[in-house]
Amino acid sequence: MTDELIEALLAGEHRALARTITKIEDRAPGYRELVSRLHEHTGDADVIGVTGSPGAGKSTLVDKLAEAYREQGLTVGVIAIDPSSPFTGGAVLGDRIRMASNTGDMDVFFRSMSARGSLGGLSTATTDAVKALDAFGKDKVIIETVGAGQNEVDIVRTADTVAVLVPPGSGDDVQMLKAGILEIADLFVVNKADLDGADRTVHELREMIEGRRNEVAVATGHHGAVETEPDGTDTDTDGEHSWTPPIVETVAKTGEGVGELCSVLEDHAEYLTASGQLEAKARSRYAAEIRTLLREDASDLLAAEVDRRGGIEAFVDRVMDRETDPYAVSDEILAPIEECVRERRDT
Amino acid sequence: MTDELIEALLAGEHRALARTITKIEDRAPGYRELVSRLHEHTGDADVIGVTGSPGAGKSTLVDKLAEAYREQGLTVGVIAIDPSSPFTGGAVLGDRIRMASNTGDMDVFFRSMSARGSLGGLSTATTDAVKALDAFGKDKVIIETVGAGQNEVDIVRTADTVAVLVPPGSGDDVQMLKAGILEIADLFVVNKADLDGADRTVHELREMIEGRRNEVAVATGHHGAVETEPDGTDTDTDGEHSWTPPIVETVAKTGEGVGELCSVLEDHAEYLTASGQLEAKARSRYAAEIRTLLREDASDLLAAEVDRRGGIEAFVDRVMDRETDPYAVSDEILAPIEECVRERRDT
Numbered sequence: 001m002t003d004e005l006i007e008a009l010l011a012g013e014h015r016a017l018a019r020t021i022t023k024i025e026d027r028a029p030g031y032r033e034l035v036s037r038l039h040e041h042t043g044d045a046d047v048i049g050v051t052g053s054p055g056a057g058k059s060t061l062v063d064k065l066a067e068a069y070r071e072q073g074l075t076v077g078v079i080a081i082d083p084s085s086p087f088t089g090g091a092v093l094g095d096r097i098r099m100a101s102n103t104g105d106m107d108v109f110f111r112s113m114s115a116r117g118s119l120g121g122l123s124t125a126t127t128d129a130v131k132a133l134d135a136f137g138k139d140k141v142i143i144e145t146v147g148a149g150q151n152e153v154d155i156v157r158t159a160d161t162v163a164v165l166v167p168p169g170s171g172d173d174v175q176m177l178k179a180g181i182l183e184i185a186d187l188f189v190v191n192k193a194d195l196d197g198a199d200r201t202v203h204e205l206r207e208m209i210e211g212r213r214n215e216v217a218v219a220t221g222h223h224g225a226v227e228t229e230p231d232g233t234d235t236d237t238d239g240e241h242s243w244t245p246p247i248v249e250t251v252a253k254t255g256e257g258v259g260e261l262c263s264v265l266e267d268h269a270e271y272l273t274a275s276g277q278l279e280a281k282a283r284s285r286y287a288a289e290i291r292t293l294l295r296e297d298a299s300d301l302l303a304a305e306v307d308r309r310g311g312i313e314a315f316v317d318r319v320m321d322r323e324t325d326p327y328a329v330s331d332e333i334l335a336p337i338e339e340c341v342r343e344r345r346d347t
Numbered sequence: 348m349t350d351e352l353i354e355a356l357l358a359g360e361h362r363a364l365a366r367t368i369t370k371i372e373d374r375a376p377g378y379r380e381l382v383s384r385l386h387e388h389t390g391d392a393d394v395i396g397v398t399g400s401p402g403a404g405k406s407t408l409v410d411k412l413a414e415a416y417r418e419q420g421l422t423v424g425v426i427a428i429d430p431s432s433p434f435t436g437g438a439v440l441g442d443r444i445r446m447a448s449n450t451g452d453m454d455v456f457f458r459s460m461s462a463r464g465s466l467g468g469l470s471t472a473t474t475d476a477v478k479a480l481d482a483f484g485k486d487k488v489i490i491e492t493v494g495a496g497q498n499e500v501d502i503v504r505t506a507d508t509v510a511v512l513v514p515p516g517s518g519d520d521v522q523m524l525k526a527g528i529l530e531i532a533d534l535f536v537v538n539k540a541d542l543d544g545a546d547r548t549v550h551e552l553r554e555m556i557e558g559r560r561n562e563v564a565v566a567t568g569h570h571g572a573v574e575t576e577p578d579g580t581d582t583d584t585d586g587e588h589s590w591t592p593p594i595v596e597t598v599a600k601t602g603e604g605v606g607e608l609c610s611v612l613e614d615h616a617e618y619l620t621a622s623g624q625l626e627a628k629a630r631s632r633y634a635a636e637i638r639t640l641l642r643e644d645a646s647d648l649l650a651a652e653v654d655r656r657g658g659i660e661a662f663v664d665r666v667m668d669r670e671t672d673p674y675a676v677s678d679e680i681l682a683p684i685e686e687c688v689r690e691r692r693d694t
Contacts, residue, residue: 032674035672035674036672036674036675039666039669039671039672039673039674040669040672042669043669279667282667283660283663283667286662286663286666286667286673287659287660287662287663289673290659290662290663290666290673290676290677291659293673293674293676293677294649294653294676294677294680294681295642295646295649297677297678297681298645298646298649298681299642299645301681301684301685301688302641302642302645305688306641308692312634312637312638313630313634315633315634315637316630316633316634316637319386319633319637320626320629320630320633322386322387322389322390324386325382325383325386325387326386326633326636326637326640327379327382327383327386327640328383329637329640330637330640330641330644331644333641334641334644334645334648336688336691337648337684337687337688338648340684340687340688340690340691341648341652341683341684341687343687344683344687345655
C-alpha cells in the first residue's frame, strides 16, 4: 500500500498526493512510515508562509501569486490552514481550485487543512503535508494561515519566508502587529493598496521597521551606518548579510504588484541561501520537529502506562486522600521506565 | 535538612516558609521531596486568584483585602506573579511587606515570584508555593497576576475563586476581556469606582455577563427562567446550583467596597462547597498536575537519552543528509524504552 502510494506520488499523480495529505491529516494507520519515507525526496521546494488578519485579502493574493508562478513555468502547492473551523468547507476548496485552474492544469494544488484534533497536532500535520508537496516536486509551497493566534504564528514560521499581509488604513492593526508578528515577518504586503489609508499604513509600517532596526542595532552594538539596498538586503559596515523586511503594495484583485511580490520573494530566497540562513533554518526546524515528535510519542507511551495502572482518576483519588501526591505519582510511573533505560545502558 | 525545614514550617515559622518557597522557586536540590511531603498537610486554604490589566490597582486591592482578612482574625499568604521581569525588585516586595505590616504581625506573608526559567516552570512553581502556604496553615492564599498572557491566565485559574479587576472607563478593555478572561472570572471588580466611566464599565460588564448567560442557557437547553439571588447564586428552574459572576465596585485606596468583596468571595466559597465544584476543581487540578509533572519529567529523561546518543545536533546532521528523518529519530530513541516497559510488564 505505502509502496504504491509513494511510487504514484513521486511519479507526479495528484490523486496520490491528495490521498497522502488526507492520511496525514487523519493520522491514518501507516502515515508515519509514509512521511518518514518521503523525507529523502524533500529539500528542494521554497516554502512561503502567508499570514494576516481576516479580510486582508490573503486568499485572493495567494491565488494570484500561484498563477504568477505558473506563468513562470513553476509548480505550486498551497496549504490553507483554518484553525477556527473544525472542518473547512469542500465548497470553498472547490471554488479555489476552479479559480486557480484557469492556467489549464492541476499544477496549482490547493488543499485546506483544519484543526480536527488539537491545534498542536495541526502544526505537525502541516509540516508533514509540506513534506508531501516538496517530495512530489512542487517548486513553491505556500502555507496560508489566518494570523490570529500563537499557534498560527508557530505554523507559518516553519516557512522559509514569511509574508505578512496588512490591510490599508489599519493604524491600530499596525500597533497590534508588534506583538509577535513583526519578529516573524520577512516582508510586509499592504494589499488593497488602491484604498484610502494605504499610504499611511505603508508609512507606519516603515517607521515600525526602522524603529526595530535601530533597536537591534543598539542591542548588537552596530552603530555604524546601514545602507539599505533597493532589494531589501542591507550592506552593514562590517559586510555581514542582513535583511530588512521590505514593504510591497498590491491590489490582489487586479494582480497589481504581484510581479514585484514575486521578485521580493526571490530576493529573500537568495538572501537565505547566501547568508547561510536557509540551512540554519532547516536545522532548527528539524531539531524542533524531533523534540515535538519525541514529546508527542512519549506522551502516548505515558498515557498508556497511566491507563494500565488503573487510569488517571485512580491516581487522583489517592492524591485527594493524601495517600500520595502529584510528584510521587510521577516518580511512581517514571521510575521503572528510568530503571529500564539505565539497565539497558549499562549492559 | 528537609525534616527540620518541614518541622519548622509546620510549627509556623515564617522564615522556614520563606526558605521553602525559595527552594521551590530555584528548583533547589530536594525541593521535590519537600513539596511531596507537604501535600498531606494541604487542603484547608481558600485559594483566591486576582488578575487584571496593569494599572487596574491590583496590588493596592490585594493589600486591603489581606488587611480585611487579618481584621477577621484570618491568616493570609500572597504570591504575586510577575512573569515580565526576570527578577522582581526586592524593594517592591519590601514596601509591600511594610504596607501590610500595620496589622502588627507577619501573618500577611507576601512573596513575589518571577519567571526565572520558563513560564511553564513558573506555573508549576506557583502551584507548589500555594501548597507551602496551605500546609503552613494560611486560611487565605491569594495569587496575584498581571493578566496579560495565556500563561498568567493558566496560573490564576488554578485558584478556587478568580477575581478579575477592570479599570473604569475601559470600554475597549471590556471587549478585550472577552477573549479568555470571561471564562475564568468568578467575579469582577471594578476598582477605582470613584472615577468617571465606572458606571459605564459596570453596565458593559453586566451586559456581557447577561449575554454569556443566555448563550450558555441556549447551548445547554436551559430556556427556563433563571433568577439571580442578590448574592450571585442562581436558582435554576430545575434546582441545580449555578453561579453568575457578580460585579463588585471598590476604591482600593480608601478601602471602600472591600467589605463587600470579602462577602462575595465568601459566597463563592460556599457555592463551591455546596455545588461540589470545590472537589471537582481539586480533582481536575490534580489530574492536570500529574500530567504536567509526567510530561516535564519524561522530557528530562528524553533529553538525557538524546545527549547520551550524541546530542540533538548529531541527529539533525543525519536528517539534513537524508539518512534518517524526524519520525525515525523519535522511534529510534523511544523504541528501546517502549521495549523495556513491555518486557517489564510481561514478567
